[in-house]
Amino acid sequence: MEKVFRVHKDDVTVEGINSLIIFYVNRKNTLINFMHNLDRALKEYRNNELVADFKSQCSEPMMITSLEVYERFVACCFTRNIFKEIRNEQRAEALNIKVLCTVFDKVEFSMTVLGDLTKDRRVKVDRSKNMFSCSCKLFESRGISCSHIFGAIKFENLLKFPESLIYKRWTKNIKNDFISTTMM
Template structure:
């Protein structure tokens, strides 16, 4: 197909930084990158509401749907606070089970499992900074670089997963293992993914004169 000179193709290519995933590797979107969440809400609402609903029925059913969402949130928060997840790999827990919510912990757990298949092939010292080169088991052609500032416990990786999702990637976890780091440094922890975020938010709202119990159960 001859698309040379096609205006739409040329314009789309010029705007590639707005839609090509490679350009978003270092951008944090709080995991909202598509309209899939809106579509999921629309799909859920359709189970409660149809085009024959009156305005009174709409308000009543909308409140039922909203209560369902809030109940699911409370259940997830309860499970995060009172469950004790653990890693199933040989790597130490690094207090991840105490820090992250259950959902985020499961993602860190997946990265921990992938870290077990990684090897450090080279280490370069540059002042207080160390550069590690990593490869994957049975796939030596795949190489990744991880930078580590030993004085500040700051890690950076070429895959940019932390910048995108704000959880440590498998490459960083592998380097932490090599460096005998037994906890996840604060530089790799985003507060919004921790167990205490909701409680801290409720406390801050309550201090402003809002009934926190009413807000939780609304």
């Protein structure tokens, strides 16, 4: 009996690719079976990617957070999967925010979760450069803004999502940019 391996768009990470390869590198499979199964998995992956791209480009998700101005921007800018991840981080209303220090255009905040003061995060904001950094390092590691940064954006009363927090590889139009630069 032949196993079918489903590839989902969310699984395309190094771990997902490794598990895909490990699944197909099997002593029981012949080279022909390996190539056939791998071809089928790639076709399914490409189809899933096309469907996800279509949904990102041609539909708008429901706005469900209290930070609708940011949520709407994130929905317009980022792919649907990244939008969902960022929306999960938009819990800024559940944070206690305290200004620790202000030096010229630089501000440092302390962020704690409502009801849990043990998880203290530090957010640094450079107002002149519109740059944000958080001690949790979610943006640096995954390329999405954390709830602490959303708290700082809200506290700073910014109505526009900062460009410095837009990781280009997660945007809807990255493929268009890539295609237009490689075709010239």
